[in-house]
Amino acid sequence: MRVLMVLMLLTTGFGLWGEAIPECLIPLREAVYEQRLKADEIVPLYKAAKTAAIDQFSGIPLDLALSRCEYLMGLVYRDEERKEEAAGHFTEGMRLAEKIINTAPSAEAWQMLAENLSLSCQVRSVSFALSNGLNVEKYAKNALALDKRNAGAQYLIAARWVFAPAPLHNHKRGIQMMSDIIQNGDMEKDDQFRVYSAIGYAYVQQKKYAEARPWLLRSQEIYPTNKFVKELLEKK
Numbered sequence: 163m164r165v166l167m168v169l170m171l172l173t174t175g176f177g178l179w180g181e182a183i184p185e186c187l188i189p190l191r192e193a194v195y196e197q198r199l200k201a202d203e204i205v206p207l208y209k210a211a212k213t214a215a216i217d218q219f220s221g222i223p224l225d226l227a228l229s230r231c232e233y234l235m236g237l238v239y240r241d242e243e244r245k246e247e248a249a250g251h252f253t254e255g256m257r258l259a260e261k262i263i264n265t266a267p268s269a270e271a272w273q274m275l276a277e278n279l280s281l282s283c284q285v286r287s288v289s290f291a292l293s294n295g296l297n298v299e300k301y302a303k304n305a306l307a308l309d310k311r312n313a314g315a316q317y318l319i320a321a322r323w324v325f326a327p328a329p330l331h332n333h334k335r336g337i338q339m340m341s342d343i344i345q346n347g348d349m350e351k352d353d354q355f356r357v358y359s360a361i362g363y364a365y366v367q368q369k370k371y372a373e374a375r376p377w378l379l380r381s382q383e384i385y386p387t388n389k390f391v392k393e394l395l396e397k398k
Contacts (some may be wrong), residue, residue: 182270182348182350183230183350184215184218184219184223184227186211186214186215186218186227187211187214187215187227187230187231187234189207189210189211190204190207190208190210190211190231190234190235191234191351191352193207194234194235194237194238195352195355195384195385195388196385196386196387196388197241197385197387197388197389197390198387200242201235201238201239201241201242201244201247204235204238205235208231208234208235211227211231212228212231215227215228215231216228222262222265222266222268222271225258225259225261225262226258226259226262226268226270226271226274228258229254229255229256229258229259229262229271229274229275229278230255230274231255232251232252232254232255232258232278233251233252233255233274233277233278233281235251236248236249236250236251236252236255236278236281236285237281239251239285240281240284240285245285245286246285248281248285249282249285249286252278252279252281252282252285253278253282255274255277255278256275256278256279256282258274259271259272259274259275259278260275263275267304267308268308269305269306269308269309269312269315270305270312272301272302272304272305272308272315273301273302273305273312273314273315273318275301276297276298276299276301276302276305276315276318277314277318279294279297279298279301280298280318280321282294283295283298298318298322299318299319299322302315302316302318302319303315303319306319310346311346311347311348312347312348313343313347313348313349313350313353313357314350314353316339316342316343316346316347317340317343317347317353317356317357317360319339320336320339320340320342320343320360321336321360322336323335323336323339324336324337324340324360324361324363324364325360325363331367333364333365333367333368336360336364337361337364337365340357340360340361340364341361343357344357351384354381354384355381355384355385355388358377358378358380358381358384359377359378359381359388359390359391359394361374361377362374362375362377362378362381362391362394363394365377366378366394366397371397374394375395378391378394378395379395382395
């Protein structure tokens with residue numbers, strides 16, 4: 163019943179996301195989630211976003227924008243299994259976030275530290291993941307202590323229950339936590355995509371394809387060419 167209510171909210175309010183991301187980073191973000199370009203084709207967008215950020219910002223806003231650039235470029239390399247290149251970007255993204263935290267902690271900085279660390283755990287050694295994995299949730303909670311509506315931080319905490327390997331996942335709990343973000347988080351466009359597709363993924367893992375489909379279709383409306391969602395929709 164709760165999920166049905168959320169679906170009704172989506173039907174009436176779809177597309178009304180806030181955009182806190184700097185405008186100069188949007189072309190890079192869109193290319194990353196659209197997945198139409200290869201990593202080498204996205205590099206010019208990454209460089210252009212960094213150059214524009216340097217021209218427009220300074221201090222903490224600049225470091226925050228650059229940390230997000232590193233996260234996005236690393237995400238592309240991760241998807242292509244170019245792990246060493248991905249790890250380099252995530253490491254730099256963490257360095258920039260930590261630089262902010264050491265000066266003036268903010269929810270956004272803690273979130274970007276958690277985001278970059280989360281993906282670092284995916285592309286680096288098992289020992290690195292075991293040593294650092296628990297810090298992802300810790301940093302996300304630090305973000306929420308400063309801004310309880312930070313959707314990215316909420317997502318990172320919920321993602322553990324959706325994407326962890328068996329027997330560590332709990333798809334029912336993950337779906338509930340992801341659904342809560344829709345009501346309690348300030349979501350940007352990519353946050354909506356990640357939340358909807360995560361709920362769809364969790365249902366697919368339970369072989370509840372009918373329940374998965376509406377969520378996957380909503381995420382596909384945001385990024386129609388995303389390969390992850392396309393593959394999930396093909397499962398029956």
